[in-house]
Amino acid sequence: MCSNLLMKHWNGGGYALAKIPPPLWLLAEVTHSCPLQCPYCSNPLNLIRKQEELDTEGWLKVLHEARKIGAAQLGFSGGEPLVRKDLGTLVGAARKLGYYTNLITSGVGLDADRVAELHEQGMDHIQISFQSDSQALNDYIAGCESFEQKKAMARAVKAQGYPMVLCFVIHRLNIDHVAGMLDLAAELEADYVELATTQYEGWALLNRDRLLPSRQQVQAAEAVAHRYQEKFKGRMKIYFVVPDYYEGRPKPCVDGWGRVFLAVGPDGVALPCHAARDLPGLEFANVRDHSLEWIWYESPAFNAFRGTGWMKEPCASCDEREKDYGGCRCQAFKLTGDPRNTDPTCALSPLHQVVTEAALRAELPGRSSSAKPLVFRNRRNSPKA
């Protein structure tokens, strides 16, 4: 799962907040099954079981209903979406409905034939994630042997005529290898590279003390990224985003609650953000029981944090409230206990110290070796299993 920069290119907006805008993005998390076990995964700890997943008909209904209310960008994500045998069918249907179809994949489960099948079905774009620049570190973080497969699949995707889009999720264990990652990307002739900062949700939050880089590491990586941006200008586009823990201002999570982004989980639960499932006091409706139109426009959960009316201080009177929407509701809840609080990554939050303290811990020498051991993301470690 490497979708934390899904909204990065989005530069639209401008809707009056009084009027509910249509969803433009549908994230279809078709399964939580994944051959990889990345400890930075933003999936919930309670992974949805296979037997709870929507069937093909269920997903076709989701695609149809979301398109009807406006969604134009579609991300197939997970888990590993390739685990679904009906992915080709879903892609074909989505393309016919007029979606721009994105596959967000680890590359595991792909082969040249499947790339060709997806291309034939009209898949518009395939993004492959890597865990690091070397086989040893990549395979350690992924929890499985996958590095060579990823390289082969990156080449196969490009050979099919797609732009090659690579994603590296960055954290303490690999952030010192950013130069190596960009060398690898250049060697593979990537067109776009995302150095995606870990979002501390789900499994990543559980492993935060092992994964949060120090400020010094972030600054060094940023300098490397800028150097490569210059070096590869016009050939390979490189995106680097500083983690919100070190920014002093929260990111506009999902571009505002219920404003652009609609996620549907493997079991059919519709969410304004793929990490929102655990927020207290909200009942997220299932597409088996309600139309997406009702869920988007009418359901109490999607209206809970729309606009600015729900905000407490310091957000309520802040000049930046319509720029960052108070940050991430999930992060506010997980770190402060109340989803209505300002995202504590904001320096204006009265509880900002929960973030600065974690960042300070990341500065301690030898910190990562004394932190709790990494918990890899797999069904055995999932409380629901």
Added chain:
Amino acid sequence: MAEADLNAVPRLTPGYRLQWEEVQDCHVLLYPEGMVQLNGPAGAILEQVDGQRTLAEVIRTLEQAFGETDLSADVLEFADEALERGWIRLG
């Protein structure tokens, strides 16, 4: 970066798609994990970009369609911006 001239043949960048979106009531440009909402003139110009015709021909078509006499400066200015933003390539 090359500047757009009248003899250049513009085409959409590979991976980019232009389409009319009823719900948004505008043309949009779709690309990997992103979307740009286009205003009327931008949509009208990009609709004529087919990888076959030169910018001069695109301008002529637009002038006829909109009953205008000189759209050259506007279209060239837009083409430069679209080029800069990576939406189109010139052949």
